[in-house]
Amino acid sequence: MTAVGIDPLSLENFSIAPTWDGSTLRIAFSGNADMDARAPLEAFVKRLNVQVLAAKLKRVVCDMRGLYFMNSACFKCLVQWIDAIVKSEVEQQYTLNFIKNPKMAWQARSLESLRHFGPAIVHIKIEP
Amino acid sequence: MAVRGRGRAREVGEPNTTRQLGVRAFLFVILCLTSALPVALLGMSHASRLVKDRVEAVDKQLAASGQATADQITLMMLDSVHAAESFADEVAARRSLSFDALSSALRAHTAHHPHLIGAYVANARGDALIYRSVQSELAPGNGINYADRDYFKEVVKTQRAVISRALMGRFTHTWAINVVAPIHDEQEQFQGITCSSVDLRGISERARRAISALNDGRIVVLDADGRVLADSEDSENLERRDVSKMSLFAPASIGKPLLRLAVDERGRAMRGVAIGLGQPVEGWRVIALSPQATIDDQAAQVRWQALLLAVVLIFAMMGLSARIAAWLARPLQSLAASAAAVVVGEFRALPTPPKNAPREVTRLFHDLDRMIERLGAYTGELEQEVEARTSDLTRANQELRRAEQLIHEDIEQARRFQERMLPVVEPRGVDLATAYFPLERVSGDIFDVCELGDGRLRIFLADATGHGVQASLRTVALKSAYDRVKLLHQRPQELLFALNERLVADFPGGELLCASACLDLRFGQQRIDVDYVNAGAEPLYVFSAEAGARAVYTSGPLLGGSRVSYPEAKQFELLPGELLLVASDGLVEQMNARHERFEDRIGTLRLQGSASSFLSELMLAFHEFRGTTKVRDDITLIALKTS
Numbered sequence: 001m002t003a004v005g006i007d008p009l010s011l012e013n014f015s016i017a018p019t020w021d022g023s024t025l026r027i028a029f030s031g032n033a034d035m036d037a038r039a040p041l042e043a044f045v046k047r048l049n050v051q052v053l054a055a056k057l058k059r060v061v062c063d064m065r066g067l068y069f070m071n072s073a074c075f076k077c078l079v080q081w082i083d084a085i086v087k088s089e090v091e092q093q094y095t096l097n098f099i100k101n102p103k104m105a106w107q108a109r110s111l112e113s114l115r116h117f118g119p120a121i122v123h124i125k126i127e128p
Numbered sequence: 129m130a131v132r133g134r135g136r137a138r139e140v141g142e143p144n145t146t147r148q149l150g151v152r153a154f155l156f157v158i159l160c161l162t163s164a165l166p167v168a169l170l171g172m173s174h175a176s177r178l179v180k181d182r183v184e185a186v187d188k189q190l191a192a193s194g195q196a197t198a199d200q201i202t203l204m205m206l207d208s209v210h211a212a213e214s215f216a217d218e219v220a221a222r223r224s225l226s227f228d229a230l231s232s233a234l235r236a237h238t239a240h241h242p243h244l245i246g247a248y249v250a251n252a253r254g255d256a257l258i259y260r261s262v263q264s265e266l267a268p269g270n271g272i273n274y275a276d277r278d279y280f281k282e283v284v285k286t287q288r289a290v291i292s293r294a295l296m297g298r299f300t301h302t303w304a305i306n307v308v309a310p311i312h313d314e315q316e317q318f319q320g321i322t323c324s325s326v327d328l329r330g331i332s333e334r335a336r337r338a339i340s341a342l343n344d345g346r347i348v349v350l351d352a353d354g355r356v357l358a359d360s361e362d363s364e365n366l367e368r369r370d371v372s373k374m375s376l377f378a379p380a381s382i383g384k385p386l387l388r389l390a391v392d393e394r395g396r397a398m399r400g401v402a403i404g405l406g407q408p409v410e411g412w413r414v415i416a417l418s419p420q421a422t423i424d425d426q427a428a429q430v431r432w433q434a435l436l437l438a439v440v441l442i443f444a445m446m447g448l449s450a451r452i453a454a455w456l457a458r459p460l461q462s463l464a465a466s467a468a469a470v471v472v473g474e475f476r477a478l479p480t481p482p483k484n485a486p487r488e489v490t491r492l493f494h495d496l497d498r499m500i501e502r503l504g505a506y507t508g509e510l511e512q513e514v515e516a517r518t519s520d521l522t523r524a525n526q527e528l529r530r531a532e533q534l535i536h537e538d539i540e541q542a543r544r545f546q547e548r549m550l551p552v553v554e555p556r557g558v559d560l561a562t563a564y565f566p567l568e569r570v571s572g573d574i575f576d577v578c579e580l581g582d583g584r585l586r587i588f589l590a591d592a593t594g595h596g597v598q599a600s601l602r603t604v605a606l607k608s609a610y611d612r613v614k615l616l617h618q619r620p621q622e623l624l625f626a627l628n629e630r631l632v633a634d635f636p637g638g639e640l641l642c643a644s645a646c647l648d649l650r651f652g653q654q655r656i657d658v659d660y661v662n663a664g665a666e667p668l669y670v671f672s673a674e675a676g677a678r679a680v681y682t683s684g685p686l687l688g689g690s691r692v693s694y695p696e697a698k699q700f701e702l703l704p705g706e707l708l709l710v711a712s713d714g715l716v717e718q719m720n721a722r723h724e725r726f727e728d729r730i731g732t733l734r735l736q737g738s739a740s741s742f743l744s745e746l747m748l749a750f751h752e753f754r755g756t757t758k759v760r761d762d763i764t765l766i767a768l769k770t771s
Contacts, residue, residue, distance in 0.1 A: 034760065035594065068723055071761070072686075072713065073593040075664075076641045079689045083638070086690070106717070106727065109681060113643075113664035116685030116692055 005051050009044050011037055016044060025057055030066030033074040041074050045081045058094050064111070065101040065127075075110060082118040097123045151464070152457035159449035164442045171438025178434055179427040183399075186418055186426075189342050190401040191385040194416030197338045197347050198403045201331060204243065205409045208307040208326050209289050211241045215322040216289075216309035223313070225251055225320060230258040231266050237324070238262075245327040246300040249311070250274050251320040252284075259299045261325075272298055274323070279308045283321050287312075291408060294357055297325050304328055305357070332363035335414075344422040346398075350377055352411025369393070380404040380413040392417065399423055458482045459489045463496060475504030539597065543569045546600055549607050553577045555585055557651070561739035563747065563765040565714075572599025573712045573764035574607050578614060583651065586614065586623075587766055589665065590644035590687065591712045595762050602640055606687075609634070620646040620661040621694040624687065628663075631688035640688040645710060648697075649768070654704060656770055659697035663687045666716045666727075669709040670702065671735040671742070679731075707735050707742055707769040714761035715746075720754050729753050739767035 006025070009016040014031040027048070033041060052060055085093055098114070100107040108124075115122040149157065215237040222229040230249050238247055238260055248259030248269070254276070256269025274280045279292035289309040297304050304325040311319040335347035339360050349358040354372020371377040376390035380402035388400045397420040405412040459482055466479040478500060481493035543566070550564060555577075564571065572595040576588040588610060592602035609630050617623040624646055631640045643664040650657045660668065660682060667681035682698035702708055709730075716727035733749060735742060743765050750763075 069717065069719065071593075071717070072591060072641075072643055072664075075686070076593050076638060076689075079641060079686060080638055083690050106725065109667070109683065110664070112683040113686060116683070117689055 006048055009040055011040060013037075014041075016041075018048075024059060024061055025052065026061040026063060028063040028066060029070075031068070033067060033070040035071065035073060038071075038073040038077065042077045042080075045077050049081060049084050052094055053088065053092055056092070059097060060094060061097045061099065063099045063127075064107055065099060067101075067107070068104065070110065075114070078114055079117055082114060082122060085121055086118045093121055095121045095123060097125060099125050099127045102126050150457070151460045152453050155453035155456050156449055159452055160446055163445040163449055167441045167445055168438055171434055171441065175431045175434030175438070178430045182426055182430050183423060186342070186399065186423055187387060187401065190345070190399070190416040190418055191403075193338045193342060193345065193347060194385065194401050194403045194414045197335045197349065197416070198405050198414040200334050200338070201349060201412070201414070202405055202409065204326070204331070204334075205291060205307070206407075208241070208244070208324060209291070209309070209408050211237065211244070212307040212309035212322055212324045213289050215247065215324065216311045219249055219322060220311050220313060220319065225249065225257055225311075227258055227266075227268055234258055234260050234266060237322075241324070243326065243330055244324045245302055245304060246297060246325040248274075248299060248323050249320060250280070250323065252318050254280050257320070261297075261300045263300075267299075274298075274321075279306055279323075280321060283308050283310050284318065287318060289408075293351060293353065294328060294355060300325050300327075302327055302329075305351075328357050329363045331358035332360060334358075336360040336363075339416065342416075342418055343426075344419050346417040348377065348415045348417065350413050350415065351409075352379075354379075357412070376400060376417075377413075377415055378402070379411065380415075382406045382410070388415075389420070397421065455482075459485055459493070463493075466496065466500065470500055470503065473507070475500055475507065539569045542597065542600060546570050546574075546603065549574065549604070551575075551577045553579070555579060557771065558585065559739045559769040559771065561743050561765075561767045563743045563763070565747075565759075565763040566595070566600075567714070567759060567762045568596045570597055570600035571595065571762040571764070572603060573714070573762045574603035574610075575710075575764050575766060576607070576610060576614065577766070580615070580648070585649040585651070586620070587647045587649065587710060587768075588614065588644065589710050589712060589764060589766060590642045591665065591714075591762070591764075592640065592642045599762075602642065605635075606631070606640055606642060609640075620648050620659055620697050624661050624663055624684070624694045628685075628687050628694070629691065632691055635688060638689055642687050643713065644687050647708075647710065649702075656702040658700050658702060658708070660700065661694055661697045663694065666711060666713050669711070669730055670700075671707040671709065671733065672703070673705055673735045677731045677733060677735075702768075702770050704770050705735075707739060707767055709742075709746075710766040710768075712762060712764040714759070714763035715750065715765065718750065718754055718757075718760060720757050724753075726750060726753050739769040742769070743767050 006018040008018060011031075014033050014037040017028045017030070019026045019028070082096065085096070098111050100111055111124045115124060215233065218233045218237070219225070219230060222233060234247055234249065238244055246259065246261035249257045250269070251257055254274040256272040256274060258266060258268060260266050277292070279290050282290045287310050289307065292306040292308065294303060294305050296302070297306075302325070304327050307324045307326060309322050311321060313319050331349055335349060335358050339345035339347045345360070347358075347360045348356060350371065351357050354370060354377060356369040356371060371393050374390070374393060376388055376392055376398060380386050382404040383406070384404070386402045388402055390398060390400070392398045398417045399420050400415050400417040403414045403416070405414065462479045462482070478497050479493050481490045550562070553560065560577065562575065562577070564573070572592040574590050574592070578586050580586055590603070590606055590610070592599045592606060610627055613623060613626045613630065617626055624644070634640075645663065645665040645668070646661050648659040660680065662682045662684045664684065664686035667679040669677055669679055671677045680698070680700055682695065684694050685692045716725065716730065718726040729749065733746060736745065746765065
């Protein structure tokens, strides 16, 4: 459990590992986010948003480099997450910094599609 | 199959008992071990004790025989010494050593002591004056002189009675010992000696009688020099036997029988008791012997007898154990047979208690009878219950099958309905082909191709989240919403914006969130101009026989998520002979066992033939790529080839 009280999510082929380094909450996605991951991911994202708002964090880093597949149902969860942030009070809003894997073209396309739902809060980066 | 519970896991099914003993054999083994084994141990212990007792008895008998012989010899020699001294006193009282004076004394002496085989009287110089042996009458000395005899010298020296070593008598010609007493006159002057001969064969005879009770027993009498005086086994040839250097015949303490184990002069291992004699034959010893081989034979015989008795007892105990085991096993066997009958559903085979069974066993049989009766009753009730439940279950299964059939029919109707929603268009002058592969019976994909009034062709492809029935319902709502607006807007971005507004308004929870692409195609003389707006769908692909394949992509937000605007359409053109492929994500996101995406394989495909044959080749390549990996989503393909 991190400083903002987020438990990791671990399924057979998909996992989410939150880490807290004292200033930044980093959420590492890995594996295969298919239909089996949809419901746990949706619940995770809802809990995460509540915790981040309560902790008044201003930034969450989503490391997608270990994620090799995410279906549209799971992307819908991310869209809903972004929509929830956008619809919250301005002073409560926080940014989502997605770190993409440059070797996976689908990540660039899908994340770019996500960015349209919150251009001000969604950022897409590449990290070594 | 193992059923877990408290304690060990219980194996269900027929137990493998082929290597287990039956109860009778088991009881027999236990009883044998608890009865025959102690008997065997006791028998061995008793045999050992008997052997020890037998050896002790031999030792005691040897000691008794030896002591008796020693006592007899001592008494005999004391008697002989007294006789010799009395004879000397009698001679002295006659005050004459004449033949006549000595005759009556010598006759009386030999008559009163019949164990003497002879006697003589000699003067102080050792000249024999008169003698008598058992074979002859009185006779004069005839010039025989005894001054050279050790015993004569000893008497002259000590002036006391002495007993000689064993020697051959000059008158008796017999191997004997002499008891010699000095003759003194009234002034205590030494006048001569009387000599009485004791036959050593008599001692041997006494020894033989003393040892006669002991099988193979032997008594040897030795003088102080270790020379054999008597031998119960051989009373002859005593003069040649000197055993003084053998440990078996070494000197012994007076009155203290001493056990010895050694080899005799004939090389036999002997067990013996040595007894030393006192005055007047101090230094003599009696050795009572028994061959060790005889003792060992007797011990072995005792051991065999004890062993035989033990074996007989063991067999008797085994027989008794067999009877007891059979008696004890009978109730258990009867109970086991009843249990086996119950196992196969036979509740009428009630066990019969054996006659003369203990009270608890009879009670157990009685209780078991009641248990089996109650079990039979329960089983009957249970069978009725199972029959009723089975009937209910059969009815429920039939209802479920009917319901399943209805669902199946419903889904089939939904599939036909969804197929009817798909457009049937054959635009003039365009080679257009479509393929539609639901992952299940119905699909989460929907597409539309329609001609706009100004000669343009509009292609729309949408992929609702998920697949199956719930996704197909979304496609119905989506298609309905699309059909209402598809002809109202000139530009595709305006169309998607209007469609999104409608979806967000009708489904604010994002239920109709979907990826989609919309293309308007305007046909020219040499090319086709395409306006392309994307709402989170996969890229388009343009295939050319000369230039290969290229992806065409523009970004845009998913439909139905929230109120957003759509970017300007991306414009590109199709040249003659090129083929445009619009595909849902089920195609490009398909993975193989190595987690590779089919998207990376599409660029290697070559354009051949018509749009329809291209789609066939595409699907062949798709299935070859995925191998045994399952298809993971609905697939919809739209191919348009320019002429």
